[in-house]
Amino acid sequence: MLARDDQDSLKRTPLHGLHVSLGGKMVPFAGYDMPVQYPAGVLKEHLHTRNAAGLFDVSHMGQIALRPKSGRVEDAARALERLVPQDIVAIAPGRQRYAQFTNADGGILDDLMVANFGDHLFLVVNAACKEADEAHLRANLSGDCGIDSLTDRALIALQGPRAEAALAKLCAEAPAMKFMDSGPRKVAGLDCFVSRSGYTGEDGFEISVPAADAERLAKALLENPDVLPIGLGARDSLRLEAGLCLYGHDIDTATTPVEAALEWSVQKSRRSGGARAGGFPGAEKILAHFDNGAARRRVGLLAQGRAPVREGALLFADSAGGEPIGQVTSGGFGPSLNAPVAMGYVPTASSALGTQLFAEVRGQRLPVAVAAMPFVKNTYKR
Amino acid sequence: MTTTLYTSDHEWLAIEGDVATVGITDYAQQQLGDVVFVELPKVGRALKKAEAAAVVESVKAASDVYAPVTGEVLETNAELAAEPALVNSDAQGKAWFFKIKMADRSELGGLMDEAAYKAHTA
Numbered sequence: 001m002l003a004r005d006d007q008d009s010l011k012r013t014p015l016h017g018l019h020v021s022l023g024g025k026m027v028p029f030a031g032y033d034m035p036v037q038y039p040a041g042v043l044k045e046h047l048h049t050r051n052a053a054g055l056f057d058v059s060h061m062g063q064i065a066l067r068p069k070s071g072r073v074e075d076a077a078r079a080l081e082r083l084v085p086q087d088i089v090a091i092a093p094g095r096q097r098y099a100q101f102t103n104a105d106g107g108i109l110d111d112l113m114v115a116n117f118g119d120h121l122f123l124v125v126n127a128a129c130k131e132a133d134e135a136h137l138r139a140n141l142s143g144d145c146g147i148d149s150l151t152d153r154a155l156i157a158l159q160g161p162r163a164e165a166a167l168a169k170l171c172a173e174a175p176a177m178k179f180m181d182s183g184p185r186k187v188a189g190l191d192c193f194v195s196r197s198g199y200t201g202e203d204g205f206e207i208s209v210p211a212a213d214a215e216r217l218a219k220a221l222l223e224n225p226d227v228l229p230i231g232l233g234a235r236d237s238l239r240l241e242a243g244l245c246l247y248g249h250d251i252d253t254a255t256t257p258v259e260a261a262l263e264w265s266v267q268k269s270r271r272s273g274g275a276r277a278g279g280f281p282g283a284e285k286i287l288a289h290f291d292n293g294a295a296r297r298r299v300g301l302l303a304q305g306r307a308p309v310r311e312g313a314l315l316f317a318d319s320a321g322g323e324p325i326g327q328v329t330s331g332g333f334g335p336s337l338n339a340p341v342a343m344g345y346v347p348t349a350s351s352a353l354g355t356q357l358f359a360e361v362r363g364q365r366l367p368v369a370v371a372a373m374p375f376v377k378n379t380y381k382r
Numbered sequence: 383m384t385t386t387l388y389t390s391d392h393e394w395l396a397i398e399g400d401v402a403t404v405g406i407t408d409y410a411q412q413q414l415g416d417v418v419f420v421e422l423p424k425v426g427r428a429l430k431k432a433e434a435a436a437v438v439e440s441v442k443a444a445s446d447v448y449a450p451v452t453g454e455v456l457e458t459n460a461e462l463a464a465e466p467a468l469v470n471s472d473a474q475g476k477a478w479f480f481k482i483k484m485a486d487r488s489e490l491g492g493l494m495d496e497a498a499y500k501a502h503t504a
Contacts, residue, residue: 042441043416233415233442306419306466308439333418333441340419362421362437 013059014154014214022229030127032060035231042233046335049200049238050376053160054230055221062130063153063208064137066121067146076121079144080114083136085257085280087267091116096182096195098265100257101136106282106289107253108260109136111245115182115195122182122193124155124206126247154214159204159238161379162226167194167205170220174205179380188220200235201242201378240341241334243300243373249311250298250329250343256282258289259345261298261373266290297351300373301328301342301359305366308333308340309359315344316358319365325350328359336376343373387490388499389450394474400487401456405478406438406447406469409503414440417469422458423480429453431489436479438469451489453482 010033019026024035035057037045048054068076077088086099096115100108110129115122125133130149137147158167167174170188174196182195193208209217221227236246245251251260269275272287280286303309310331314324331342342359350357353372358365385397392410395402411417419439429435429449436447458480462468468477484490494502 036442037415041416043418046441237441307421308419308444310444333439335441 011060013057014211015057015059015156015218018215018218019057019229024229024231027232029232030060032127034060035229037231037233038229040228042231042237043335045228045230045234046237048228049160049202049230049234050336051161052226052228053158053162053166053204053224054200054234055218055227056157056159056230056235057154057218058157058206059154059211059214060127061155062123062125062127062133063150063155064123064125064130064134065146065148065150066123066137066141067148068120069144069146071119073116073119073121076145077116079141080121081270081276081279083140083280084112084114085266085270085283085286086114087269087276088114088121089276090267090269093118094181094183096180096197100251100262100265101133102257102280102282102286103253104281105253106256106285108247108251108255108257109133109253111247111251113195113197115193117183117193128248150208152211153208154211156207156209156214156218156221157198157200157204158207158221158227159198159200159202159230161203163202163204164381166221166224166227167207169224170217177205177381179203179382188217190217192217196381199242199244200238201244201374201376202238203379203381237332237335240330240332240343241336241374241376242378243343243375245298246330255298255345256286256289256294258286259294259296259298263290293348295348296326296345297348298329298343299346299351300371300375301331301344301357301368302371302375303340303342303359303366303368306340307361307366309342309361309366309368313342313344313359313361315346315368316360316365317350319358319367324360325357334375341375342368346370387450387493387495388502389448389493390502391448392503393447393450395450395490395493396478397484397490400484401481402451402453402484403478403481404435404447404450406473407499407503408473411469411473411477414438414443414445414469416441417466420462420466420469420479422463423455425455425458427455429455429482438466447479449482450493451482451484452486453484455480456483457481
């Protein structure tokens with residue numbers, strides 16, 4: 001248990017009071033006092049998100065505006081391309097793209113969302129990395145861009161098949177948005193930034209709202225009986241079923257985008273032979289991984305039994321003997337599948353779908369098979 | 383005549399003669415949240431007091447269940463293995479984990495009665 005002093009030093013999001021009033025079980029997460037679950041519990045919250053709509057407080061994440069000093073957004077895009085292997089220049093106004101900050105070894109410093117707001121770029125980064133990310137941006141892009149941490153904004157994710165209908169009552173433009181559309185919109189008359197995205201595998205939205213209005217907006221959404229508040233527990237099981245990486249677990253400074261099976265996120269223009277190939281930290285190693293393959297790879301794993309295989313479990317090629325060949329980086333129970341799901345790193349030679357491996361759990365080697373991700377089909381509105 | 387005692391690790395024991403039926407308390411299941419998997423000891427296994435005897439896994443984490451007394455496992459709850467959520471719905475009833483033939487009844491002296499356990503979890 002945390003000492004009282006530690007609890008007092010935890011930061012609070014603008015929705016903290018609402019979480020407590022809704023019966024949220026609060027835990028420390030990335031320096032914040034956050035709801036891990038509400039009275040409904042992780043299983044029901046997870047299934048409710050898949051069947052109706054869940055409201056998540058993701059205000060602990062960082063929101064950063066990159067404003068080009070030239071006034072031309074493409075200059076901010078070109079500058080940001082010095083730090084990420086993605087094609088940022090090609091993000092059209094009103095669109096958003098998934099990216100990673102890389103380091104000189106080709107590892108991942110953080111993963112992020114980048115939106116083109118027409119005159120500037122809008123970034124959403126992970127809570128645990130946000131100070132380092134901001135320093136990284138300042139150290140490398142200050143010549144080209146103003147870097148504003150938007151600390152006076154909250155971030156609410158609304159996810160699930162009824163998210164569109166729920167948001168439409170407060171924002172008439174919401175239904176017209178497609179997956180990864182992003183930009184300023186009025187929601188309930190408030191000045192918000194809305195993107196059609198999220199991290200559950202479901203259709204849904206992320207809504208950046210001024211901190212002072214966050215509780216009002218959350219309550220307006222929760223008035224809809226289809227919308228329930230969802231904690232970090234279900235957020236984790238939802239993203240795991242969706243096969244999405246959690247920074248610090250499935251990706252970190254020692255994994256490249258190719259090892260992490262994130263090739264899809266790196267556009268051809270930045271790869272060998274592309275119009276703007278390389279030019280980002282670790283390009284030599286990352287492009288070599290694209291050209292020649294990496295020695296290991298992130299894979300999905302399905303257990304044949306009922307026992308969850310969790311983060312840290314060692315992976316073996318055989319049911320007895322031998323050295324471990326890999327390790328689970330995320331794992332648990334998938335409520336939508338009603339079965340254990342996991343992901344981890346294995347040698348590329350052992351990464352083909354259907355490959356039989358063994359995960360060590362409490363001294364026993366449990367059979368697991370390399371499986372396609374996402375484990376639950378995503379329902380993005382493309 | 384059944385006597386129910388409790389451990390500080392949140393196991394309960396229903397004692398009839400020299401056989402104790404063991405499970406986890408309602409307080410424990412509330413702390414764990416949704417239970418999705420239970421691993422039970424093999425019948426015939428000799429357990430020492432305080433040894434990890436079973437595992438209960440919630441959506442988020444795995445927790446050990448300790449043998450509250452020394453003895454031999456006589457029977458395990460097949461219904462629980464098939465339906466782990468029984469731990470959430472009926473922790474101190476249908477969701478018993480195993481029955482143990484106690485080797486040393488004097489070990490019961492260190493356990494709590496219901497009033498003491500209530501105070502322990504208050």
